[in-house]
């Protein structure tokens with residue numbers, strides 16, 4: 001791998017710009033995403049910037065269970081993000097449609113429509129989990145620049161004792 | 165031949181590209197970092213603007229075709245080259261050359277990036293871009309009257325449109341009034357709070373930049389940084405006392421520019437965005453008085469001499 005490629009990988013890992021898209025969430029996850037940029041969690045240390053336009057973004061952060069109305073918008077916005085791009089599904093809603101499962105107004109989960117790279121489970125997830133998910137997505141972008149195979153991280157499900 | 169080499173050295177080495185590009189990244193970092201510190205955050209790492217630039221270079225751009233697409237690709241390049249040319253004109257080194265009327269060229273080059281932003285927003289055909297461009301146009305009409313009057317007042321009191329003559333200026337109350345008026349115009353020129361109307365984030369997406377991506381956006385970021393260097397450098401050359409030792413001149417220039425950047429970023433962090441009509445009223449009603457005062461006293465002094 002030559003020097004330019006190495007620099008590119010490093011820069012992609014250090015400069016994830018986000019675009020936040022709400023696909024019908026209850027607003028819980030959106031608040032937590034914004035909270036991860038506040039002084040306590042300060043995601044800007046990782047180079048994170050919340051962008052106003054999907055054209056500028058590297059990582060698309062989707063919250064919400066994907067309502068029927070949102071499907072078209074999600075596809076449009078996903079195609080507006082310029083490559084290389086990654087998608088982070090924030091909250092349990094885009095992953096599984098959560099408590100809204102079987103609702104006739106939904107057309108979820110998210111991975112039915114666009115490829116998802118990182119799931120951040122929780123209802124809502126804590127801001128530090130969101131920061132971790134974004135950092136993971138940035139690492140995936142860097143790995144793609146290096147043509148490395150992306151390593152799958154096995155989800156660590158809580159054991160019975162923790163759940164009780 | 166000799167003057168050509170000096171001109172090239174000024175454009176490419178100091179205070180031109182070789183100095184100005186790292187300085188642009190540094191100033192962009194100072195801006196973000198000081199906002200973060202004032203909000204009680206740690207903020208981005210030192211190399212952040214550089215990483216952003218490299219990353220943007222490696223991204224794809226949406227396909228653009230036809231004349232509109234060609235224009236959209238051209239605007240950021242024109243903006244970058246004119247901002248770099250403006251930095252190259254600054255008389256930092258003593259006896260660095262220059263010509264009669266280079267102040268006018270500098271003002272024109274400083275104005276060109278904002279023209280490019282206006283044109284870029286309209287050629288992107290995005291509704292947010294068009295709103296942003298309209299705001300930028302109104303803003304530039306508002307602050308430019310004051311900005312130009314202030315600079316012309318300093319130049320008129322000195323009987324020259326040569327930058328070197330202005331850099332060698334003695335302090336006077338009139339001079340300070342002019343510099344204060346220029347400083348008030350800088351936040352609007354650099355689109356930072358409280359006058360960040362054209363690129364108002366969360367309000368009209370990213371204004372004229374909405375449709376830009378990848379390397380083109382990288383060029384816009386760079387031209388914004390170079391505008392920082394040129395605008396703060398202009399103030400630094402006006403404020404700096406006249407020295408004949410070249411390294412002292414360079415150090416003073418860098419330190420004063422840094423001071424101005426710090427001042428502007430603190431103002432940006434401490435204020436919120438104003439509405440467009442408040443902004444126009446601010447410039448045309450409150451600040452214009454100073455500028456008119458400065459230019460009338462400059463002309464008055466000139467006739468008395």
Ligand code: SF4
Nearest residue numbers: 025026028091093123
């Ligand atoms: S995961 Fe929970 S908090 Fe987030 S949008 Fe769904 S219901 Fe709301």
